[in-house]
Amino acid sequence: MSTVNNVKRPHIVVVGAGFGGAKVAQSFADKNVDVTVVDRHNFHLFQPLLYQVSTACLSPEEIAYPIRAFFRKHKNVNFHLGEVEDFDLDNKTIITTTGNITYDYLVMAAGATTNFFGMKTVEENSFAMKTLDESIIIRNHVLNMVEAASRETDSEKRKQLLTFVCVGGGPTGVEEAGSLSELMYNVMRQEYHNLDLNEVDIKLIEATDKVLPMMPESLRDSTVKTLRRKKVDVRLETQVMDYDGNFLTFKSGEVVPTKTVIWAAGVKAVPIAAKMGVEMDRAGRVIINEYLQLPNRPEVFAIGDMAHFLQDGRPLATIAPVATQQAAVCVNNIFSDMSGQPMKTFHYEDVGSMATIGRGDAVMCKGSMKFDGFIAWFAWMLIHLLRLAGFHTNVTVVLKWIWNYFSDTRLGRIITR
Amino acid sequence: MSTVNNVKRPHIVVVGAGFGGAKVAQSFADKNVDVTVVDRHNFHLFQPLLYQVSTACLSPEEIAYPIRAFFRKHKNVNFHLGEVEDFDLDNKTIITTTGNITYDYLVMAAGATTNFFGMKTVEENSFAMKTLDESIIIRNHVLNMVEAASRETDSEKRKQLLTFVCVGGGPTGVEEAGSLSELMYNVMRQEYHNLDLNEVDIKLIEATDKVLPMMPESLRDSTVKTLRRKKVDVRLETQVMDYDGNFLTFKSGEVVPTKTVIWAAGVKAVPIAAKMGVEMDRAGRVIINEYLQLPNRPEVFAIGDMAHFLQDGRPLATIAPVATQQAAVCVNNIFSDMSGQPMKTFHYEDVGSMATIGRGDAVMCKGSMKFDGFIAWFAWMLIHLLRLAGFHTNVTVVLKWIWNYFSDTRLGRIITR
Numbered sequence: 001m002s003t004v005n006n007v008k009r010p011h012i013v014v015v016g017a018g019f020g021g022a023k024v025a026q027s028f029a030d031k032n033v034d035v036t037v038v039d040r041h042n043f044h045l046f047q048p049l050l051y052q053v054s055t056a057c058l059s060p061e062e063i064a065y066p067i068r069a070f071f072r073k074h075k076n077v078n079f080h081l082g083e084v085e086d087f088d089l090d091n092k093t094i095i096t097t098t099g100n101i102t103y104d105y106l107v108m109a110a111g112a113t114t115n116f117f118g119m120k121t122v123e124e125n126s127f128a129m130k131t132l133d134e135s136i137i138i139r140n141h142v143l144n145m146v147e148a149a150s151r152e153t154d155s156e157k158r159k160q161l162l163t164f165v166c167v168g169g170g171p172t173g174v175e176e177a178g179s180l181s182e183l184m185y186n187v188m189r190q191e192y193h194n195l196d197l198n199e200v201d202i203k204l205i206e207a208t209d210k211v212l213p214m215m216p217e218s219l220r221d222s223t224v225k226t227l228r229r230k231k232v233d234v235r236l237e238t239q240v241m242d243y244d245g246n247f248l249t250f251k252s253g254e255v256v257p258t259k260t261v262i263w264a265a266g267v268k269a270v271p272i273a274a275k276m277g278v279e280m281d282r283a284g285r286v287i288i289n290e291y292l293q294l295p296n297r298p299e300v301f302a303i304g305d306m307a308h309f310l311q312d313g314r315p316l317a318t319i320a321p322v323a324t325q326q327a328a329v330c331v332n333n334i335f336s337d338m339s340g341q342p343m344k345t346f347h348y349e350d351v352g353s354m355a356t357i358g359r360g361d362a363v364m365c366k367g368s369m370k371f372d373g374f375i376a377w378f379a380w381m382l383i384h385l386l387r388l389a390g391f392h393t394n395v396t397v398v399l400k401w402i403w404n405y406f407s408d409t410r411l412g413r414i415i416t417r
Numbered sequence: 418m419s420t421v422n423n424v425k426r427p428h429i430v431v432v433g434a435g436f437g438g439a440k441v442a443q444s445f446a447d448k449n450v451d452v453t454v455v456d457r458h459n460f461h462l463f464q465p466l467l468y469q470v471s472t473a474c475l476s477p478e479e480i481a482y483p484i485r486a487f488f489r490k491h492k493n494v495n496f497h498l499g500e501v502e503d504f505d506l507d508n509k510t511i512i513t514t515t516g517n518i519t520y521d522y523l524v525m526a527a528g529a530t531t532n533f534f535g536m537k538t539v540e541e542n543s544f545a546m547k548t549l550d551e552s553i554i555i556r557n558h559v560l561n562m563v564e565a566a567s568r569e570t571d572s573e574k575r576k577q578l579l580t581f582v583c584v585g586g587g588p589t590g591v592e593e594a595g596s597l598s599e600l601m602y603n604v605m606r607q608e609y610h611n612l613d614l615n616e617v618d619i620k621l622i623e624a625t626d627k628v629l630p631m632m633p634e635s636l637r638d639s640t641v642k643t644l645r646r647k648k649v650d651v652r653l654e655t656q657v658m659d660y661d662g663n664f665l666t667f668k669s670g671e672v673v674p675t676k677t678v679i680w681a682a683g684v685k686a687v688p689i690a691a692k693m694g695v696e697m698d699r700a701g702r703v704i705i706n707e708y709l710q711l712p713n714r715p716e717v718f719a720i721g722d723m724a725h726f727l728q729d730g731r732p733l734a735t736i737a738p739v740a741t742q743q744a745a746v747c748v749n750n751i752f753s754d755m756s757g758q759p760m761k762t763f764h765y766e767d768v769g770s771m772a773t774i775g776r777g778d779a780v781m782c783k784g785s786m787k788f789d790g791f792i793a794w795f796a797w798m799l800i801h802l803l804r805l806a807g808f809h810t811n812v813t814v815v816l817k818w819i820w821n822y823f824s825d826t827r828l829g830r831i832i833t834r
Contacts, residue, residue, distance in 0.1 A: 059478035068608035081564040147498040191485035414460040414481040
């Protein structure tokens, strides 16, 4: 409890400023509580557009919003830059890399990280794409590969430099492969006068028999068709076994020479989840009760990608709408607890799902409704713009998207570091 | 010579895609020559706005333009990513980190780097600001310092974290100090609810008795007055002796506790200039003749910040207008040489100089004309926009400047890496 004007107010600590955590903190703004937001980055990241940074459509600043800017006018919300290292739940304390913080209520919304499923060689040599830094690293690497290819006279080595493999047929893999195709065949083909960009080979590798498993079959089929029209080599039922940085080996024994493997095949909860002392699922997510609390810790809530919530016999997917809906119920339940009212049980309302495949092409579905092509892409664009934090960011993103749409250029195409 | 349609065309190699090199290459576009642009970065950098990246006004992509994008429609101009390591001038060959390139004409326009005047401790512990990466490093560091201060309970340590020292009273130092002042006192003061940003101390250190030495006295005075109004502690006739990363020592013996020293006190030619085998000045610049050639190497030209050109008994300053005017004469002289015509001698026409001190405040002069305040700032803004490469970049920069002007915010305020 902190003391303001001699009145003790509950101190709510929110760990993670993603979609879930940011919404929790915003809901407590100007209420009769003190809030501390803890994050290892000083910005809220709009993760669904990471693939656009990695393919030079947008600049990193356009999908990152300073956390403190959310709370400029809300003096009861503070920010603490640091990473949670451990918990002392009995003493209601979190231990961070930059100091300890005590709480009355703790909301854990620290999200997920890339899951390599124990494949060490793949983890060491392929690229993850869950953080802003990782997406910048991919951008620099991809641009460097094409530059190296433009100087390479050995055709086998050149082919290896120009082979880009995305692993995982979920939205991230599909979007990355589609965007890479446009970067290579529309934008860069015009600018390498001494290199034939038709030598580029973009592969999308999926272990199961389908891409975008949450979509109905007709949209899955149209997605594969669109990707293939964009010259993406879509491989279903293909499992990665090994990758040494130069050669990617599938379970079938096939070997693909490539310097670029982008791993979007799975996520798991952030490792810190394991230190909360509660039961976890196979993806390391903490299993929460119907009120989103840890069992036996009524003052500790967990939401979003790091939480396992069972609904209709299945855990909910790790997607933004689950996190934001949980944030609302979490805030409600903390207020209820403070005032001695009964809490609400959480129930996820499906908002549908969508994925963009490229310029003017997307798929979306909700219940029995389904769209593809330009109308789905237009809806995708509107929805993402409405969700992007911050007015200014929207304006430049709109401009950049319009500009990219009509001009076949990508101005974010710079190699830093 | 390369062979196109069995006709040998002269091969012109341009090293460096700054203001000088980019203009040379652009002037040869679609002419009857082959051009290779060599640069260690894949982008042209708008150096005059580096200070805006370092203070989170603009994002890095807004002042960096992909070199290949300049030559998309000009198939006779190619780009080679690499850094020149050595020369074999007798065999008309440059040796780069990514392969050797032969030329018929060589234009060296590789620019300048930071000059620490042999002060090792200063070089190791302070921040230079000549490259895009360096300006991003400064941005990350400055933002981290304020975050660390917000968690620091020891007031002496906090003071050290919040002391920012710019060394060098030229345009870069003045602009950096003014922009830091606005970042701290206008933007960040609103967002740190538990930190008094009045504890911030920004110092501008200059060894001589004046800032902006190219300006008339009245503008120099108004610059110092404006900076002091912005709470910048301007120190003239103050020499830096030593800096260990925590304490900055002046020649007077005074010690300033600070974690941030931004060094903008001098430039010297890039080190590769020393390998050209010709006479150099104290700043390592190669001494060129009146046609901008190396003495005894009529096929090798040097222009811009790495070249020493004597005019009216004094070497020209290392500023963009010198480089671009030299680029035009260099191109003319190469064409003249190819056609057996006499070359032109170079003469720099003064275009005046300007520096911005902050929002709505700048100084500019040309000949006997001089302006300060809002009108100079407005002119500064227009001129920089007109020069910024690429239409799209202009639009977002204009929007961002307008937005920053009216809203006291800076959206580039993210810590990467």
